[in-house]
Amino acid sequence: MKHYFVALFLSLSSLGCASLGKSVNFFSLEDDVILGKQADAQLKADARYKFLKPTDKNYDAITRYVNRIKDKLLQANDIPHERQFNYTVQVIDDDVINAFATAGGYVYLYTGIMKFLDNEAQLAGVLAHELAHVARRHGSNQMAVKGITHAILAETLKGKSEAIQALAGIGYQLAMLSYSREDENEADESGALWMSRTDYNPYESQAFFKKIREMKNASNPPEFLSTHPNPDSRVVNIERVLRSLNAKNEGNTYEREYREFKKLLP
Numbered sequence: 436m437k438h439y440f441v442a443l444f445l446s447l448s449s450l451g452c453a454s455l456g457k458s459v460n461f462f463s464l465e466d467d468v469i470l471g472k473q474a475d476a477q478l479k480a481d482a483r484y485k486f487l488k489p490t491d492k493n494y495d496a497i498t499r500y501v502n503r504i505k506d507k508l509l510q511a512n513d514i515p516h517e518r519q520f521n522y523t524v525q526v527i528d529d530d531v532i533n534a535f536a537t538a539g540g541y542v543y544l545y546t547g548i549m550k551f552l553d554n555e556a557q558l559a560g561v562l563a564h565e566l567a568h569v570a571r572r573h574g575s576n577q578m579a580v581k582g583i584t585h586a587i588l589a590e591t592l593k594g595k596s597e598a599i600q601a602l603a604g605i606g607y608q609l610a611m612l613s614y615s616r617e618d619e620n621e622a623d624e625s626g627a628l629w630m631s632r633t634d635y636n637p638y639e640s641q642a643f644f645k646k647i648r649e650m651k652n653a654s655n656p657p658e659f660l661s662t663h664p665n666p667d668s669r670v671v672n673i674e675r676v677l678r679s680l681n682a683k684n685e686g687n688t689y690e691r692e693y694r695e696f697k698k699l700l701p
């Protein structure tokens with residue numbers, strides 16, 4: 436019995452890789468929104484994630500600031516699925532130096548990463564990267580790759596809408612999954628491109644990785660280093676993209692505004 440399932444999984448996943456490649460994602464845009472919403476509700480129900488709440492001090496100012504950066508990126512670019520996805524940035528109060536995104540428009544920033552960065556352009560670079568994961572649908576794509584047996588079996592047995600319901604039940608896994616190296620590179624590349632069309636200095640997209648690699652030898656290296664590809668290669672890759680775009684190493688960083696913003700953080 437066990438062997439049968441293993442064999443089935445192998446044949447389905449190799450089929451997915453060989454003949455479908457990246458288009459293996461069978462989720463619709465609406466499914467992405469459902470999955471993202473589900474993951475968001477599950478994250479909020481989990482006490483380990485201390486979401487900044489409307490009753491918290493400076494909630495409005497902090498939320499407005501990060502969403503204004505997101506809006507600036509959206510306005511300067513033709514970011515995919517802007518009409519279908521409600522791109523929103525939420526803040527989690529924790530010293531973790533990281534950010535993440537699920538599906539359907541949900542982006543999360545830890546206060547830790549905001550304190551770690553030095554200017555607004557650097558934070559915009561991080562947001563551009565996370566928006567790219569959402570827009571390029573890396574979340575549901577990974578789900579499709581990892582959950583393909585479940586989905587195909589459920590679809591066959593119950594029909595598509597119920598299969599999606601079952602998958603929405605594992606929205607939490609969507610929030611927790613790590614993207615592939617290929618996804619990370621694509622998010623870096625789209626992020627750099629989108630930054631180059633704003634008034635921010637696009638080379639600040641590299642800053643996060645430059646700063647993080649300085650911490651490699653620290654006694655307590657950030658979680659990011661264990662869950663993401665080598666920061667050196669990412670700095671090089673972003674450099675390559677910006678050079679190919681003839682992007683100038685100039686533009687606004689809004690360092691002074693950012694220093695004021697950081698004072699608002701809990």
Ligand SMILES: [Zn+2]
Binds near residue numbers: 564568614619622
């Ligand atoms: Zn990423």
